[in-house]
Amino acid sequence: MASSYDVIVLGSGPGGYVAAIRCAQLGLKTAIVERENLGGICLNWGCIPTKALLRSAEIFHYMQNAGDYGLKAQSIEADLDAVVKRSRGVAKQLSSGIAHLMKKNKITVHMGEGALTGPTSLTVKGEKGEEKLTAKHVIVATGARARDLPFAPADGKRVWTYRTAMTPPEMPKKLLVIGSGAIGIEFASFYNDMGSDVTVVEMLDRLVPVEDAEVSAFLEKSLKKQGMNILTGTGLEDLKVTAKGVTAKIKGKDGKVTTDEFTHAIIAIGIQPNTENIGLDKLTEMDRGFIQIDPFGRTKSKGLWAIGDCTPGPWLAHKASHEGVTAAEAIAQEMGNKDAHPHALDRNNIPGCTYCHPQIASVGMTEAKAKEAGYEVKVGNFPFIGNGKAIALGEAEGFIKTVFDAKTGELLGAHMIGAEVTELIQGYTVGKQLETTEAELMQTVFPHPTLSEMMHESVLGAYGKALHI
Template identity: 85%
Template sequence: MADHSYDVIVLGSGPGGYVAAIRCAQLGLKTAIVEREQLGGICLNWGCIPTKALLRSAEVLHLMQNASDYGLAASGIEADLEAVVKRSRGVAKQLNQGVTHLMKKNKITVHMGEGRMTGPTTLTVTGEKSKEALEAKHVIVATGARARDLPFAPADGKRVWTYRTAMTPPEMPKKLLVIGSGAIGIEFASFYNDMGADVTVVEMLDRIVPVEDEEVSAFLEKSLTKQGIAIHTGTGVEDLKPHAKGVKAKIKGADGKVTETDYTHVIVAIGIVPNTENIGLEDLTEMDRGFIQIDGYGRTKTKGLWAIGDCVPGPWLAHKASHEGVCAAESIAKELGNAEVHPHVMDKRNIPGCTYCHPQVASVGLTETKAKEAGHEVKVGNFPFMGNGKAIALGEANGFIKTVFDAKTGELLGAHMIGAEVTELIQGYVVGKTLETTEVELGNTVFAHPTLSEMMHESVLAAYGKALHI
């Protein structure tokens, strides 16, 4: 017999899990959450938020070192890595405490310990002092994922790092190799470059940030190279040999030649592995390469069992996990008899992606290439930051905004940005796509002046030959 019984149990308290729990509680369901480490999960404690704190420090350092560009004088500018990391950890701690408060506020029972499924809607939680049996009408698995290791050189936390060590480094890298040029790899490359490290990025594919539009990838590579980061695409790491003073790396270039180079440290950012093994899921539901298979609401093929976030198919983003949590919570409430709630299917076409390097990168929807491959005849608009008064005034005239429309219907298919604060600007296009807007509505929208957002308007106009400031 179970020690505790609930309407819903959420296994994992990351941005998917804790949001799902809150929404369940808001809908009147008796809810519990199980967490083995820290409330808030990887994103809040070791991912999205503390990395942005690090990057903010690097951004301020960059501005201070270039104060003369703004008519200011500053001398003796230097980075204190220990203090930068301390600030980042403080931000994470504050938000962890915030999630703890939200659990209490919403009367969600928290069980700290290792959760293991014993059936579709039952599990045990092994804590430091005791073991409890829990049961529920529904269980949401939100166990997240972890960094993928290189098979020939697993991270040791000394010379070979994943993002966790890179956020609390035991020492400042002098010569850093970053393997992988997705968002995580590029953000750490940008951070450590600004902090003074000699940074090299290697990417197996033919361009960096390969999920982004090709023009964005090319622009970012040129910009990062100008900042001093060495970038090698079409390049793979064949071997890493850590030693007392660094790491010897065998790198195979695009020309097929293998070279050996010494680095002081290596960051591995080559993807993720879902945390779905050894928690009792193997015989409960369908999985593919460890990822739990779900429908658009988060429902698995096993009655009462749901899954969200990084342990299900991508994109593996915190905001996608949170939204999936809401979809699942509302679907469960409806199944339990709530006639007032109206669940909706997650639409992955409208999920934005953001990379917080300098310059920032943001996008939503189809790239120009993907749109054409999907059979669309397209109209494309492109507007440079150099044509925007606010960007010039900010000293941030480096970047562009690109929009992709269906030529026949005017449907907004995608938007792609690189430049200052584009991670904030992208939401305008996300709202537009969610509302199924066309170029007519966007073209007729009044944008405030002077703002960076005016470039969004100009990019739309440019797709139809009506741009005003280029």
Template identity: 90%
Template sequence: MSASYDVIVLGSGPGGYVAAIRCAQLGLKTAIVERENLGGICLNWGCIPTKALLRSAEIFHYMQHAGDYGLKAKEIEADLEAVVKRSRGVAKQLNQGVTHLMKKNKIAVHMGEGVLTGPTALTVKGEKGEEKLTAKHVIVATGARARDLPFAPADGKRIWTYRTAMTPPEMPKKLLVIGSGAIGIEFASFYNDMGADVTVVEMLDRIVPVEDKDVSDFLEKSLKKQGMTIMTGAGVEDVKADAKGVKAKIKGKDGKVSEQEFSHCIVAIGIVPNTENIGIEKLAEMDRGFIQIDPYGRTKSKGLWAIGDCTPGPWLAHKASHEGVTAAEAIAQKLGNTDVHPHGLDRNNIPGCTYCHPQIASVGMTEAKAKEAGYEVKVGNFPFIGNGKAIALGEAEGFTKTVFDAKTGELLGAHMIGAEVTEMIQGYVVGKTLETTEAELMQTVFPHPTISESMHESVLAAYGLALHI
């Protein structure tokens, strides 16, 4: 069987399915190729189901601390099986939602393994046998997978990646988390709240190392206060698993190696792009497996585009979705649509969110990066303890930090840690996209009482004008 389209999207994650929808909205005959689940890793095994798990852990945490709010709750227990079941139900609901969106937008879905046979052609081996598909343009959105430890590949029993950690065969008693990026810290936070004894090992000198140093330092103190063991500047040199548990040799900051025992281990040391065996190597420039693209998603081959986690980072779902829309509109423009005006991706305006407890959110440059780039900076920092809403919620742990160019007032970066900061960061993202300065932010009226007032106060603090500290 063969078929021809305007656009074929290879992969249906948050980049792929959004790209397909936008192509269809623009009147292009569109198909999507998916080998496993519509919605990809994010929807089925990543962003969404993990947030469902973390929500359960958050509620459990509040129930255990009911007395802090003048309430009484007895015999509080966590049912891990029920928590996981709820999470999988959320993922299933959203998977069905993507299926509906494909039908609504009249996007042809080809389930199977897709392999490029040229820049604008591919074969699909799947439920319909072998299909040969051609298009005017192809968007590669194959995503990425968890990186294994070379000396201890995940076995799904004692050594886990995020996928097993979302559907655990049992509750860990003593958990080793290797890596302190967003995935590692989120699972560390979840299992710690659920009652596990958690140790996090990070080879760099601080946890969540892509964040501002003040955020890293604050989070480490908070997690230690919650009972976690945090080892920075440390490396796991060997991991051996058996039916009873895991033995790990960990080299500490002092250079000494200790052998420690754990019930389970989660490996969260980064990702590997899914670009092997898809026929991409001769069609695009590659760097460590990642497809190299311009700000619109174009590769070196005419008609071949790439988006999302199979391209350079940051490796975030919302970045992939935005790239999908950009590529779709650039393709439509190429095919003669004069009503679309795509803009190349500005990576400096992509927010990052980590849903640990407390939450982290940021956009733009850290203070250190801004100084490295040659900026003279003004920095404001406002603690949540000075915010009435945070105190009333019993969530006075956290702060908002802003970094400005001292010469022009340009907002260079914003960094937040505390309750619901992942829901507030978009205020700064909008500001950066509009190329705001401190003047506009100072003149913005923030509602009271909200935690978002800390954003205003942080801006004021950068210029020595804070009102509530």
């Protein structure tokens, strides 16, 4: 006999487990199905453990430059095994925390491989054999995985995806990073700080191509200064594994193909949704494997919902979590809960963060996108070198850029590069959600001395009122 629930969530990543918790909070009998680890890729192999690695690299960088702060530190060495062990410990702690949250919220966990047999039914093959589950609603939150190069699939030895890069069998002496999105640049930054000779190959004409062009240009200059070899507008023609590493054929901007040797390569060319072989084909609309949804997570099949990286982008953990809450509240509303008031997700208000060195953060339109959309814009740009806290921290590299509608004063976008900007961006994100204008931001009092003062100065600068530059 099939076990029956109000809601079953397929996948326990940051979208799935949050959706399950919110469903339970709303009084719905909820189950979650997970084939590998509670917490999904983000907690176990993505967002969190990578930040632990990057933190170790950051501390190592500061120790190597202790003299800049009037300190002496000698014989500084990195222990890669210990760095990785710390990262895995962080991941384990958080994954265990998810198990506690499931128990606390009385969510039934089914460990095993789930496959839909209809919009609101599925089977789970796991430790208990094959289980049949039914529900009034099913939320698909199966996430995504790294995309392979067709001519050089990852082997976990010389050619890595992010999973191997997080638990490396050895330190790369000469590393090729293919792709300069957030994942590629974060690993390039980590291994460069740890002492690897790093080359980044990007097919498009600039690094982190989704970011504002000024941010891309600043990052490239900074990474080159740190010793990285940056190749933009460059294609990878071939990658062959050898006894000592990999041989890469690289086509430059001038059309010439050169051959170079590396000890290891990391493939970071995007993601592929985990939507194959789980029964979706005949149930709903798909586009290149991504499940098509409305702003609340509904698919074309009644009772079937989808959230997170298996749906259209941006493919970010916090977007998945927000979608999970939205879908849960929409389901509760459909089931008669008058206290549930779901709000459609505005994708223009989703911040993006890249934890390289220097950090990058943004929300809303770039200057170019705003102009393409027909806006007349006012742009403010304030450098870190004009901020007292940044200078005191020894982090005077970077800037904050704001883009406004010249006619209405609406904040269209904000773009940052520099120390701790991944923490600062939320100020502008709240502002965008509240539909703020330059007037409110100018009248806001920012504490001193803080990095956040640069946010104020950038707004003032857009209107010719900056005080410290």
